Amino acid sequence: MPSRRAxxxxxxxxxxxxxxxxxxxxxxxxxxxxxxxxxxxxALRAHGWETVEAEPADDCPDGxxxxxxxxxxxxxxxxxxxxxxxxxxxxxxxxxAVARLGCSVxxxxxxxxxxxxxxxxxxxxxxxxxxxxxxxxxxxxxxxAFEPLGARVVAVPxxxxxxxxxxxxxxxxxxxxxxxxxxxxxxxxxxxxxxxEEAGAHVVxxxxxxxxxxxxxxxxxxxxxxxxxxxxxxxxSEFEKLEGCVTCLSVRLRDLHT
Ligand SMILES: NC(=O)NCCC[C@H](N)C(=O)O
Numbered sequence: 001m002p003s004r005r006a007x008x009x010x011x012x013x014x015x016x017x018x019x020x021x022x023x024x025x026x027x028x029x030x031x032x033x034x035x036x037x038x039x040x041x042x043a044l045r046a047h048g049w050e051t052v053e054a055e056p057a058d059d060c061p062d063g064x065x066x067x068x069x070x071x072x073x074x075x076x077x078x079x080x081x082x083x084x085x086x087x088x089x090x091x092x093x094x095x096x097a098v099a100r101l102g103c104s105v106x107x108x109x110x111x112x113x114x115x116x117x118x119x120x121x122x123x124x125x126x127x128x129x130x131x132x133x134x135x136x137x138x139x140x141x142x143x144x145a146f147e148p149l150g151a152r153v154v155a156v157p158x159x160x161x162x163x164x165x166x167x168x169x170x171x172x173x174x175x176x177x178x179x180x181x182x183x184x185x186x187x188x189x190x191x192x193x194x195x196x197e198e199a200g201a202h203v204v205x206x207x208x209x210x211x212x213x214x215x216x217x218x219x220x221x222x223x224x225x226x227x228x229x230x231x232x233x234x235x236x237s238e239f240e241k242l243e244g245c246v247t248c249l250s251v252r253l254r255d256l257h258t
Contacts, residue, residue, distance in 0.1 A: 004207065006044050007097055007251040009054040011037050011064040018061040018242035019084055021132065021162055026241045033238035037064060040249050043234050047206040049252070052101065055093030062087050064239070067248040068115040068133075068163075069094040073126065073146040075256055077103040083113040083133030094251075102256055106145050114138030117163030117248050122170045126151045127189075129164025157184050162243045169203050169247060171211070171229070177201055195220040202245035204252070206232060212246050 016028040041051045057063035062084075069091045071078045077098040079091050099105055108114045118129035119142070126146055128139050143153045160182045161167045168178035168189070176189035179198045186192040195201055200220025204212035209230045213221060221231040236246060 003253075003255055004049045005101065005253045005256070006049045006051050007054055007066055007070075007094070007101075007253065008037075008041055008044075008051050008249065009063050009066045009093070010034070010056050012056070012058045012061050014059070014061040015064060015238070015242070016061070018065075018244075019086070020241075020243060022160075023241070023243055028238050028241050030238075033064075036234070036236050036238055037249065040234050040236065040246075043212060043232055044206070044250065047210055047212075047232065049206070051250075052097060054097040057090050057093060060087070060090045062242070063090045065117070065242075065244050065248040066090075066094065067165075067251055068117050070098060070251055071114070071116050071119045071142070072098075072103070072251060072253055073121070073151055074149055075103050076145065076149060077105050078114075078142065078145045079105060079107045080114045080116050081108040081110070081112055081138070082115050083135065083138075084115075087115075098253075101253060103253075108138055108141050111135070112137035112141045114142060115163055116251070117165050118158065120165055120169060120176075122174050122176065124150055124152055126153045127156050127164060127168075128153060129158035129167075130155050131158030131162075131164070133163060134158075154188070156188055160184065163248075165202065165247050166243065166245065168201055170205075171203065171224075171227075172205050172209070177203070195223060199240065199245065202247050204246050204250070214240065214246055216240060 115133035118134040197217040200217035
């Protein structure tokens with residue numbers, strides 16, 4: 001069976017102080033956040049993913065959103081440099097974790113900024129959101145890191161949401177899904193399917209027809225079921241208050257050649 005690992009990081013006790021940019025701040029319950037994070041990990045494990053915990057970063061309120069710290073393409077890990085200065089310290093334990101898993105490690109350097117949440121891979125196409133967290137130098141550095149490995153990097157403007165993947169992700173057949181009011185140019189994607197809820201735009205592909213998604217998007221779950229998929233729903237309300245979604249709580253590493 002091909003290896004399927006997911007890197008995760010437990011929420012900081014200071015998770016309630018996480019950044020908010022496009023939403024009103026609401027009170028986050030740290031104990032509930034921890035319980036939801038545990039259930040998220042359980043859901044991954046229940047569907048055949050081995051979870052690997054990166055060193056906790058208790059002094060980083062947003063550390064649980066580990067997706068933003070690193071982008072994987074084949075065996076290469078590109079360590080991000082967040083557009084939010086306060087999040088840059090989160091990368092330390094992640095560098096170590098991916099190196100231990102046998103990845104070769106590259107870095108985004110100043111003046112580049114890039115958040116992993118801005119990177120959506122669909123086969124060998126790597127969409128990158130140019131927005132509040134990822135700048136032009138970050139896009140160039142992503143191209144330089146991954147195009148020699150066979151990636152085709154496509155830059156997409158992002159201004160209505162925090163990250164590209166706050167607006168769009170993709171189904172197993174490569175169809176890009178998104179909540180239309182938040183997607184600037186759906187025509188940039190060869191196949192685009194609108195979903196009826198903002199939180200429905202985020203899926204993690206668990207393998208086969210299984211899609212991990214937020215419990216807060218029941219109409220979209222129905223749509224996916226109707227299309228022959230199997231939604232696996234998790235409650236991530238505390239992370240949603242901080243503009244997080246299902247994708248940002250893990251980094252999936254498939255078939256590493258170790
Ligand atoms: N990839 C993601 O969607 N990350 C969510 C990050 C949320 C965090 N509060 C932030 O503003 O950076």
